[in-house]
Amino acid sequence: MAGELDREIAAEESRAGITDRAHFAYPTYARAAIQRRDNLLQSAQDLEGQREEARLELEDAFEDLKKFEILDDRESIKEKAMEAVREQAELDRIASGMRLARA
Secondary structure, eight states: OHHHHHHHHHHHHHHHTOOOTTSTTOOHHHHHHHHHHHHHHHHHHHHHHHHHHHHHHHHHHHHHHHHHHHHHHHHHHHHHHHHHHHHHHHHHHHHHHHHHHHO
16 A cells, blocks of 8 residues: 555656655645555554564463463373372272182
8 A cells, every 4th residue: 555655646746747845836645645655654563563562472372371281281190190099009909808808
């Protein structure tokens, strides 16, 4: 869009034969198009900054998620190990009971 406005500005300056923006007869349409182009470029620059901020926030969120997943995996491994110990203790108790019953 900024490129199109640049072309319109150049065309208007060419039609008027005036390229000096300080000239009293500089085309009003060209002034308005320059202002729109500048506003558009500023908005694009602002949005780019916001996009970069959002990208950094997303990056931080992914890092936090990864940390949480690692901690969750560790906790899950601990829980499974504790469950295995409990199951083994139960199996050992059952086996001990069976040996006593045979004796």
